Amino acid sequence: MGHRPRTPLALRHRGHRRPDGLDLSHHGLCAGLLFALRRPANRRAPMGRKCLPLGNRCPSREQPTGKPMNPIFETSGQICQCGRVTKGRSRTGCVLLPLMLLLAGCASVQPKPGGTEAVVEQWLAAPYAPTFTVRDTESSLGPYDPHTKSITLRDLVKFHGHPCDGLVTAACALKVGLQELYPEGVVDRTDTGGISNNSPCFGDAVAFVTGARIRFGTQKIDPSLGNEFILYRFSTGKAVKVALKPGLFPAEVAALEAKIRAGQFNEGEMRRCQRLQWEFARGLLERPWADSFSVTPLNGFVWKPDGYEHLGPRGDVINKHFGRPQERRPSP
Secondary structure (H helix, E strand, O other): OOEOOOOOHHHHOOOOEOOOOEEOOHHHOOHHHHHHHHOOEOOEOOOOOOOOOOOOOOOOOOOOOOOEOOOOEOOOOOEOOOOOOOOOOOOOOOOHHHHHHHHHHHOOEOOOOOOHHHHHHHHHHOOOOOOEEEEOEOOOOOOEOOOOEEEOHHHHHHHHOOOOHHHHHHHHHHHHHHHHHOOOOEEEOOOEEEEEOOOHHHHHHHHHHHOOOHHHOOEEEOOOOOOEEEEEEOOOOEEEEEEEOOOOOOHHHHHHHHHHHOOOOOHHHHHHHHHHHHHHHHHHHOOOHHHOEEEEEOOOOOOOOOOOOOOOOOHHHOOOOOOOHHHOOOOO
């Protein structure tokens, strides 16, 4: 009967993974290596001859015990370098060092968090990384969903496309302002309007967190706003203005941003600007939001949608109060 050589433990254990990320599971091995390891050596070696220690060639690969030949380890624990079998069906020998080199070449290396993903992980681990609990309707024509959702910085980055200081600035500012409009802690994304400047970061954050949209008249752009936001709750008529406190934004970042936008920069300046932006964002997440932002109530504020040719009503909120008559209010 043929005998199958024992596969080394590191290869038999499918979950084995080295600290450097090298995957030694069967999924990470190339087909040729698996074929060589699994092909049976179906002959017993005649008794009376030994395999030689590492560094000498064994002409016959015979073992004194008459036990099935092991293509990697001799019965005494010494390594056999023999590459052939003298009797029976021949097979490709396995040599330990080339085998390990082949493993290194064939194994799949799992990527580790790095680049922008590492930045996002640092942000999420910061003590004041904002998280928003929001409520929406449960379908296109349905009532409020009884369950809420959670929005994190990671979700914002996915929506916006990249991590940046503007996105973090907006997220922290929105957190401060929405706490004033929704002291109960759940933001109604069918009942909130937002105004920011035309920054890609600021506008995206307002739309995603509040549910506001220009085409529905619930999001507005005001170029006169700097690092400022106006938030409005339609059902209560309450509005607040949130602003980054003066002197917090680094002057060097502002200068580098202006230089880069003008097209007068080199790669080193671009990379430095990026690094300083991320450091500024991380700083906002390391301290209480009230240390970085001020909130001002806007009494008597009147919401007026921006002019837009295709402005129309939002159809997926028209039945949001269905089954809850005590809360019926006109939708924005």
